[in-house]
Each structure stands twice: as structure tokens, then as C-alpha cells.
Amino acid sequence: MRAPGFWWRRPDRPGLLPRLLSPLGWLYAAATARRLKQSGYRPAVPVLCVGNLVAGGAGKTPTVIALVERLAARGHAAHVVSRGHGGRLEGPVQVTATHRAEEVGDEPLLLSAFAPVWVAKDRAAGVRAAEAAGARVILLDDGFQNPSVVPSLGLVVVDAAKGFGNDRCIPAGPLREPVGVGLARADLVLTIGDEAAQARFGAIWSGAVAVPRLAGRLEPLPMGMDWQGQRVLAFAGIADPSRFFATLRGEGAELVRGEALADHEMLSETLLRRLEAEAVAAGAQLVTTEKDAARLPPAWRPKVLTLVVRLRVADWSALDAAFDRLGL
Structure with missing residues (x-):
């Protein structure tokens, strides 16, 4: 199902329908807040949670790949734990080349080419399985609103062009929780988009982002294919x-x-x-x-x-400083 267009209007120009739906959005936000009060599993190894505040994608999969590569350059082989959206296996199970997307989901299959990947509907069980297999650092893919695991670091990924939409919660807008509430748990924000999108995000949302912000963009990976005129x-x-x-x-x-x-x-x-x-x-x-x-x-x-596209970030210093604090 496609997100309704009014979700992505500017916060100061929401229109009538989002205003009418706002009470339902408040209920949705309250339900998320109640769920997040639950206590979660505290792993013995660092867990980096990559998530977002809006429904739908924002570039989390390329971000996880980039983090795997960044950690590898620092001498740390990360494991990835994913819910396996679209797959039928409950897990925890380690993804292998013999699995199919309908079993484990497309994103875990893609990520398994870069790191050991564990699929588990119960994220805490997936983290425990990764720990038992010897993981010394874990990337939790899309678990920011799930309280079952207490992360060591939270990275919120944002599509710079869309930002946080109309600043309203589902169904009045795209937010899974209010921006201020979500970012209060975040350690870093990564905005993904070209220069114009980054400038637009800054103009609208810079006052809401009090944590360090990284800016990146998705760029095609050179693979010898000349797309010109194709x-x-x-x-x-x-x-x-x-x-x-x-x-x-x-x-x-x-x-x-x-x-x-x-x-x-x-x-x-x-x-x-x-x-x-x-x-x-x-x-x-x-x-x-x-x-x-x-x-x-x-x-x-x-x-x-x-x-094939990959995430490119000009300045990783804020993330590197966070890694240093975690001993990574």
C-alpha cells in the first residue's frame, strides 16, 4: 500500500484531513509509548540499532551495509539481526545462500553477502543467537520502536527530501512516534539525499535535531555498465x-x-x-x-x-566518535 500524499506535506501546511485524523495519531503515539516502556534484553556486546521514525523505507539497508564496512575497517566483524520482513521463518535462523526471499525476506538475503545475518521475529532471541555464535558487535536492523533489546547506540535514518513528513503520527502522517520523543532516544541522525534535499531538511527540521547529524547520499556503484543511452x-x-x-x-x-x-x-x-x-x-x-x-x-x-547503489558519507567523524566511546 502506498503512503497517502498528504503525509509528505510540510508540517506548517498539513491540510484538513491530517487535522481530522490527528486524534487517531495521538492514540497511535500513545500505544507506541506504552510498548516502549517494556523492559528489554541487555546484550553483553555492543548493539547498534538502525531505525527510523517514519513508516516505510529511508535507506536503512544501504546504511547497514556501510556500517558493516566501517566496522570491518576498524577490525570488527559485525553480525546483523533482522526481523526478516516478508519472510515466513520465525527464527532465529542464520541466513544462508540456500534460503529464499519468501523464507527470510529480501533485505536479509542481500545483507548476508556482507555479514552473518540472523532472522528472528523475536529480536531478543535473534541477538542471543548471534551472541552464542560469537558475535562481538551486532547491528539491529529496524528495531528502533521495538523494546525487546536495549541498544548501545541508536542511529535514526531519514530521507532528507521527505524529512519527517507532516510531523503527525499514523494515520494522520507517517510518524511511528513524535519526532521529539523518538530523537530523545537517538544518538545520531543520518539524513540521506542530494545537496538540495539536505538543505531542505536543514531548513525545516534542524531545530528538532539536537544530536549529531551525518549527511550522506546513495550513489551508483561503478560495475562496468554504461547506462548512457541504454x-x-x-x-x-x-x-x-x-x-x-x-x-x-x-x-x-x-x-x-x-x-x-x-x-x-x-x-x-x-x-x-x-x-x-x-x-x-x-x-x-x-x-x-x-x-x-x-x-x-x-x-x-x-x-x-x-x-547497485551504496551509501557515501563525506564526514564519518560523529559516528567514529560514537564507536570510540563503545570501544569499537
Whole structure:
């Protein structure tokens, strides 16, 4: 289900419907606050929680990959614990190359190429499994509003272009909890977007962010593919497919059409055959995101190109200082 457009209006121009829905948003926020009062498991090793305050994606998966690489450069091999959204396995189970997206979710499959990944609907059980397997530092993927594990450090990831939307809680807006309440538990904020988006975020939200802020952007990873002039039919089942389509255009590709799918939508044979037939008729190449590629049936992987992006942050000093405080 796509988020309603009014969620992303400026906080000072919310419109009538968000105002009418605000009482329901207050109830949602109160329920989140009650849940967060529960006591959680305190691991014996540092746990870095990567989350966000809004419903949907903000770039958490590229952030986790970047953190794995940053920790590895400092001599620490991190394990990742994920709920495995879209997968059916309860866990805790370590993700392997034999797993499928419908079992463990697409993001854990993608992340397992970079670090040991544990899928567990019970995040505390997943953290315990990682500890038992010898993990010395754990990245908790998307657990910021889950009280079952007490993190050592909380990193809130934000889409700089969207910010915190209209500053209202679900269903009046995109927030899982009020901005001030959520950021009071955060140690760092990472905003992801181009220079214009970063400036917009600063203009609207800088007064709400009292913790150190890192600014990054998602950039295509050079893989020897020249996208210039390449006719492509793109499909994406991520939180914001339009951002993926814009990246392709920015690389010089001629986008015949972009098929926006639901986040984590399974790629059926019927859907893929339809897209393939359309691409052949248009003389175009099928292309998708790295996360969507994890959901492709094996027979389709040679037929679909993948545009890979990575998080680039110019100044990591605030994160490095946090790592130093944790002894990492």
C-alpha cells in the first residue's frame, strides 16, 4: 500500500484531513509509548540499532551495509539481526545462500553477502543467537520502536527530501512516534539525499535535531555498465520506486517505463513474463534494484540487470566518535 500524499506535506501546511485524523495519531503515539516502556534484553556486546521514525523505507539497508564496512575497517566483524520482513521463518535462523526471499525476506538475503545475518521475529532471541555464535558487535536492523533489546547506540535514518513528513503520527502522517520523543532516544541522525534535499531538511527540521547529524547520499556503484543511452524498462518494489527511476535517468539511461511495485512485493512468474514481453516489444532491457534482485526466481536473474547503489558519507567523524566511546 502506498503512503497517502498528504503525509509528505510540510508540517506548517498539513491540510484538513491530517487535522481530522490527528486524534487517531495521538492514540497511535500513545500505544507506541506504552510498548516502549517494556523492559528489554541487555546484550553483553555492543548493539547498534538502525531505525527510523517514519513508516516505510529511508535507506536503512544501504546504511547497514556501510556500517558493516566501517566496522570491518576498524577490525570488527559485525553480525546483523533482522526481523526478516516478508519472510515466513520465525527464527532465529542464520541466513544462508540456500534460503529464499519468501523464507527470510529480501533485505536479509542481500545483507548476508556482507555479514552473518540472523532472522528472528523475536529480536531478543535473534541477538542471543548471534551472541552464542560469537558475535562481538551486532547491528539491529529496524528495531528502533521495538523494546525487546536495549541498544548501545541508536542511529535514526531519514530521507532528507521527505524529512519527517507532516510531523503527525499514523494515520494522520507517517510518524511511528513524535519526532521529539523518538530523537530523545537517538544518538545520531543520518539524513540521506542530494545537496538540495539536505538543505531542505536543514531548513525545516534542524531545530528538532539536537544530536549529531551525518549527511550522506546513495550513489551508483561503478560495475562496468554504461547506462548512457541504454533503453530500460525498470521495476522496483521498494519504499520509493521513483527515486530508483530518477537514479537511472541520472546515469543516462532512457527509461521506457517504470513499474512501481509494493514494497517487498513478491515477483511472480506472471508479472515477470508481462514485463519481459513489454521490454522486448520496446527494445528495452529489464532492470531492477539490488533488493528486488534478491527476490528474483533463479531462472530470471540472468535476464535482469541490477543497478547497485551504496551509501557515501563525506564526514564519518560523529559516528567514529560514537564507536570510540563503545570501544569499537
